[in-house]
Amino acid sequence: MLAERRHQLILRALRSGGTASVTDLSEQLDVSAATIRRDLLKLEEDGLLTRVHGGAVAEVDQRPFAEAAEASVAEKDAIAARAAAMIEDGQSVILDSGTTVHRLARHLHGRRLTVITNSLAVYDELTEDDTIDLMLLGGMVIRESRMLDGFMAEDNLRQVHADWLFMGACGVRPGGQVMDTSVAEVPARRAMIAAGDQVVLLADRSKFPGAGMVKICGPEDLDVLVTDASVDEATRTALGEAGVRVVVAEAPAMRER
CATH class of the missing domain: 3.40.50.10470 (Translation initiation factor eif-2b; domain 2)
Incomplete structure (x- = not known):
């Protein structure tokens, strides 16, 4: 699975649940925990989530339509x-x-x-x-x-x-x-x-x-x-x-x- 597609799915999981663990994301996307951690690091650098111990929480900064x-x-x-x-x-x-x-x-x-x-x-x-x-x-x-x-x-x-x-x-x-x-x-x-x-x-x-x-x-x-x-x-x-x-x-x- 391409990184861009994983990023979409990670952010979708955070939008629906607010938080997500590395373990859960790894199982859902069928990739290693190390891959998920790299994805979370990149998304945090982009200002789209905040990493926490064992996972991430959503950054909500876009107003509803x-x-x-x-x-x-x-x-x-x-x-x-x-x-x-x-x-x-x-x-x-x-x-x-x-x-x-x-x-x-x-x-x-x-x-x-x-x-x-x-x-x-x-x-x-x-x-x-x-x-x-x-x-x-x-x-x-x-x-x-x-x-x-x-x-x-x-x-x-x-x-x-x-x-x-x-x-x-x-x-x-x-x-x-x-x-x-x-x-x-x-x-x-x-x-x-x-x-x-x-x-x-x-x-x-x-x-x-x-x-x-x-x-x-x-x-x-x-x-x-x-x-x-x-x-x-x-x-x-x-x-x-x-x-x-x-x-x-x-x-x-x-x-x-």
């Missing part, structure tokens, strides 16, 4: 509206599970598009819209994030190709690295990047630098950043060197000041 969706609504909606304007009818679009990406889905009603997503929130938003061909990726249901994830989602993504990928992130480092808080969600996002012709990051000002200990991708993997913020000089330089176009979308309240 419903709570995150209520933050910076006007800013996210302005970003979503600018992103929606990039898409032409007849195109195919991958939407990830972020809350800003969900707001983008709200701007797609009535459009003749194919939408591919692992987001249950996006599915709920678009499922009644018969102008949109909607593909829901398979996988394990992650309830707090309202998403489907895991190897089934990754396998599905290897079978598709889209004109656009719109993705969110937990943070953007000054060097332009796009970060997440959970290693379990990274493989599917990387598969989305591989499946999209144009990769667009949607990130409001709270994401600079934001949170996250796990790298999703570097600036070289992005084509466009849509944000409501004036990007700091280090990040702007890194994005510019990578050829990333930065689009600033101002919320109505900001334009009035």
